[in-house]
Amino acid sequence: MVPLGRPLADGSTYYTTYSPKYNDKLKFWKTGITQQNDASLSAGDDKSTYFVSFQNVNRSGVVPKDTYSRNTFRFNGSRQYGIFKIGYRLTYGLTHQDRTSDAGGVYNEWMNTPMQVPLTQLANWQNYKFAGATGYYNDFFLNPYYDLDQNRMVTNQQDFLGNLELSLQPTKWLNLLGRAGLNSQTYQEQDNTLPLLFDPTIANVNKYLYQNGSGNTPPAVANNNTNTKRINTDFLATFSKDFSEDFHAKLILGNNIFDDYTSATNINSGNLLYLNPVIYNIAYRNGNIAGNVFEQRYRKIGLYGDLALTYKYLSVHGSYRNDWTSLLNINNRSFSYPEVDAAFVFTDAFPSLKEGGILTFGKITGSLAKVGNVSLNPYQLQNPFSASSPYYTNGPSPVLYLGQSAIQQSIKPEFTSAKEMTLELGFWEGKLNFKTAYYQTNTTNQTVSFQVSNSAGYSNALINTGEMLNRGLEFDLNYTPISTNSGFKWTIGANFTELITNTPLSIYTGPTGDKLNQINVLDNGGNTTNSWAVVGQQYPVVKAIDYLRDKATGKVIVDPVTGLPSQDPTPKIMGQANPKHRLGLNTSVSFKGLSLSVLLDYRSGNVIYNQMGQNLIFGGIDYNSAQAGRQRFVFPNSVYSTDGGHTYVPNTNITINDGNYNFWQNIYYNVTSNFVTSGAFWKLREVNLSYQLPKSILGNLKFIKAIRTSLVGRNLLMWRPDSNKWTDPEFSSDTSNGAGTTNVNQTPPTRTYGFVIAFTF
């Protein structure tokens, strides 16, 4: 037995064995369970239909104590009156969540738990002296169990969706449709923070947290009420005509109006009274209430036409749309975009190709499409002054600060022009199907926010970028080797996607003609490893801080006295964030009601920045930091210079002057290229086993029409390269510009198992 942490003031010390306790660490996380119960009823006759359903979902999270429940009621119906038809859909949902508001902190505290700690024995922080804030062994981190209780977020959400549809069919070839939808959401959130109180009778005065880190902190509460109202109306006129048995035409003219309104009220106090129990109401506080109100509105109007013509084996389709948005200045508000595509079933045009029964289906499709989009938030074209905190607004001197965004006022919609060709082939009456597609998209005016030098007067800029080129190839192959009359069927399939290029061709030209060829598109929380857009490089590309290296050999330069490497301040390109190659393999076997399917996935050609590695280095619990046993060592593959950098000689004997903090924490930690690894993986993505009970068994049960059961497992196995010791690269912190980064503000990756039983009455 060894002591864990400092002795307490009452003389007691917590002891444990100095041996790893893997299960304790694993058991901290719970098996998340989702229970979903559905019941539905549908009925109708030739004039009207009704559908009523109820869904109840209860979910407990991977993070202990996280719960989620949702109840949804739906009522749909329709009724026909001659040439009129009326349809309606009503949905009402109630969602309740109770979860930690500090998942990242809990994850970090858990990671910083050494292996010998019997963590699960420290769950009862309220009553067990060594688990409470005062007696917990760790000087620097709170007990994650305490943290879970300290920071709670409780939310209640009501969703109401109403949809009314009126259609009129005056003649066979004309249909007029009007539709109005309302989506109203009420969201209430309350964040409660327990006080942090140290017990002076047992506190070791030297404990960092007790004496310094946070000290006692009062209880806190924050309330957020948000209301959202979204109205969506459509008007469509559909003209369809069959000119002959082989020639069909359909024209749709439509109008869409969208209105989105959000208002929110936030109030909080970080200094509630120390009542026992704490009353989480800002009325019981010291000091000021902080808060703000907020509202925003966004509107869009669209007008479009869509024409489809089909003649036997040839179909041609075209559309044209004009949008007007409230998000842009009046001159850029209106924008239009067309699309045309055509498909040709050549096995129908030339039936001789089907002779011999090998090639039975062949289709070639081509499309040219332009799509316009505005990716801005309401009011984002303005750079508001901030009064971020209640800075003296209650004192004698009101203050405001200049906003930090340099904004291009002439922001235009972004346009994506896509060209795509697809070839589909079917052999032996569908036994083997093959599909391939090649696409090229050119995106212009992409709206991007990026970091700029503070000396420009701002910390970021919002602009339309130049042009981006994206090219790719897709292959899809499905084969059914066995399909018998007795009901036995085996299929195998593969799909492969190759991202040939996704490259900015130009980024930004300033008013004086100066060109920006690379921009830092993601401010990764002040971190030094970010996603970039660089002309000629795949987008987004991950750049990181590397060691200073000898240009000739690429070896790391160390100091001839201390043996320590140093940072190269210029961020270096590490690789692309999006996978270049994607491969999916699937197979399924079915026999009568029983079926088994398996899905395997592969990704490669990309890198991932494992920010978690830095947290582990900080805690001294990373695999890498233990490799040298905390001893001094010769930095591998290093060189040094004794003539001021003119020549470099290989370093074989100068050891780093400190194998502890001063290397691992002060240098290794800051060289973020150490945490960028291949993002490749193979995954057993999904296995699904399902069984439909044969009718014969149900024969006697007249009211049950079918029973289906299935077992499903997702994310079951994963294989990664040795260099990625950290985590699932698919757990990217963000799917947009943040692609390529994982961090601890995410719960750990999960493996999912499911069981479904469905009755049809």
Added chain:
Amino acid sequence: MKNKTIHFFWMLACLFLAGSCNSFLDINTNPNQPTVLGAPDYVLTGAIVASGQIQSVDLASFSGYWAGYWAASGSYSQAGDLTRNYNLTYNWLPYGVNVTFAGTEPNQQLQVWALLYNNASNYHYAETLAKSLKGYDYYVAIAKIMRVWCFHSLVDVYGNVPYSSTFKGLGNLEPTYDNAQTIYQNLSLQLDSAVSIIQNAPATAVAVKANTDVIFGGNMSSWTSLANTMNLRLLLRQSQVASSQTLITQELAKMVANGGGFLGAGQDALIQPGYTKIQDLQNPFWENNGFSAASAIGGRDYNRVCNFSLNFFVNNNDPRADYLFRMPGDNPGVNSKFTGNVGPYIGIDFGEPGITATETARTSGFGIGVLGGPSQSLPFITAAESLFLQAEAAQRGWISGSAQNFYQTGIAESFRYLGVPNPAAAAATYYGQALANVNWGASSGNLIQAIITQKWAAMTSIDCMEAWCDFRRLGIPSVPLSIDPSVTSPVSPVRVLYPLTEYANNATAVNAQGTINQFTSKIFWQN
């Protein structure tokens, strides 16, 4: 036909909206936050408040250590504190900073580079707006003076920095670096210009509101003195630079001509926007080194008293010790010396690794003269500093007046500022002792050393940056090296490295400055 149909639907859409479509879409004006301002007041005040925070907290967070005033509490893991072993990284942030800069993302601690440029851009905005308004001459002058402070601080920390091509937004996203000496030259001209604007303002000029000018309450003759004092500071920085001597002579003549004088006895430039014991409204030095508004310590005791500083006061029988330091175990804002605790004060050698003897409870924190409470005014430039600047200038023969007189008044002003009772008499007793660097006569062998030493004493925890600049310029006082075992350099840093954000976002410009080394790449005014 198709056109007509579209027109019909369009009409229908607009009817539905019951108004013109443009007014239906003209809703993109932010109703939540101000986006245009009619007057520079609020921004100017915000910028002054921010400057106070940057000087007292962010600049002090390293200069407080390197000027010999502070050492880190042993209650903390100091492993990542690169301030103490000088092995700065490009993304180095000094430890012991608890407050975040108002007006930026919460919890985002920024390097002083970003803070100072951000601050200067606010002054730039205030000046530009004031210039566009009729009669806002005084506002223009205040913004100019304060902007000079931002840029001279930037130069003092980083050397060559972007200056002439800054704040153009999308017009220039990659500002090039200007020569530090050229910047300094221009800063003096800016101060001359500010004085001239004040002195030549029309009678109809808008008076600066008392609660906008949180330093002098709108008193423009005080601003003239502050501008001259700051200019004298800039010129003295260049005392060792031969090529600056012409500028110095010219500027001194201009100051004589404008007659605005320097900040004199009793004329402290203090920032007081209404600091009070409410979250985010506290005096930032207190917020960082005292208590939070909710009375939590929370890391605010990281900065402790350094032995080098403590010994100077204690060994010279200086009563200011009771106002600069507090007894081990005392809470911020309290010194139990006054309630019978005989002490002693206990300091820490800078760089001492965290051991029991250096823990917070066993060592002295800052005293009630500098860390008085949450609503204390924040010193920007004290009268004591102005007098020591004048003492040095007089000693160098730059200005008229008795250097000895300036020197002794400077000491008395420091006593007064810190709250020593009967400051003039107490100071006279103090400098009456026949001690070198205390007594004028006893220091006759090296009077510059005495002046700078006493200036250093008067700047303790008040303007650490000014003291660190004097140390780098003249080597006075002889601040010892950090005793941290991982120190590998025989000298302390002469500057700070440019931040990573520049290498990332303004690469061409920063790389044109060549390789920067914190021990050898000196600021132009350094000896």
